[in-house]
Amino acid sequence: MRAMRGADLDAAVGLQLELARWNQQFGGRVPRPSTEANSRRILGARLAWPTSSWTWVAEVAGAVTGLVVVTPTERADRVAASVAAGPVAYVGCLVVGAGHRGDGVGAALVATAHDALDAAGVGVTLLHYYAMNPLSAPFRHRCGYRPLWTEWSRRPAGMR
Numbered sequence: 001m002r003a004m005r006g007a008d009l010d011a012a013v014g015l016q017l018e019l020a021r022w023n024q025q026f027g028g029r030v031p032r033p034s035t036e037a038n039s040r041r042i043l044g045a046r047l048a049w050p051t052s053s054w055t056w057v058a059e060v061a062g063a064v065t066g067l068v069v070v071t072p073t074e075r076a077d078r079v080a081a082s083v084a085a086g087p088v089a090y091v092g093c094l095v096v097g098a099g100h101r102g103d104g105v106g107a108a109l110v111a112t113a114h115d116a117l118d119a120a121g122v123g124v125t126l127l128h129y130y131a132m133n134p135l136s137a138p139f140r141h142r143c144g145y146r147p148l149w150t151e152w153s154r155r156p157a158g159m160r
Contacts, residue, residue: 001112004055004067006047011064012057013039019095026130043069054089056112058096058105065100068109069093070117070125079126082148089117091127101135110143 004012016039020031046053046069058066073080073087080088091113096105117125129136131150 001056001058001108003053004043004047004057008057008064009040009044009047012043012055012067015064015067015095015097016043016093018097019093023130023133026132028130054113054116056109058100058109060100060103060105066096066105066109067093068113070113072120073122076126082126083124085124087122088124088126089120089122091125094127106139107143 013036017031017036020028020035022028024030043055046055054070054072056068057064069092071079071090071092073089076088076090079090080086082088094106094109096103096109114125125145126148127140127145129140131137131147
């Protein structure tokens, strides 16, 4: 586990796209033609943040296999209004490549992020996930996360 570096950008964007494609089957939106460029722009901008970018990658045998992206308290005001406690941080992305799921990579990424969150005095960590995802929901619960609310929606056939 280590902070994301510029050389990791292609792999990190690839992992985000893999996550977006995976989440389609659980109600996530179909990635748009601009999704890759937007992911690259957003993740690339994080590289210019102060030393504590709060974006970590997992590396196995020299290859980036996982990514966790946390929005720190000073940038998490949109979600902070969801709870009375604080300070609040937001996990915007946690993904492990398909070939390494179940290997402990995700748990190690969460532990790395929470060590930094604890050191920064963050009191509440929020995130979104697809409750119907058979991997995400059990994993999140094992990590100690619990839903604040559950939202269900239905789209007309063929609309994503």
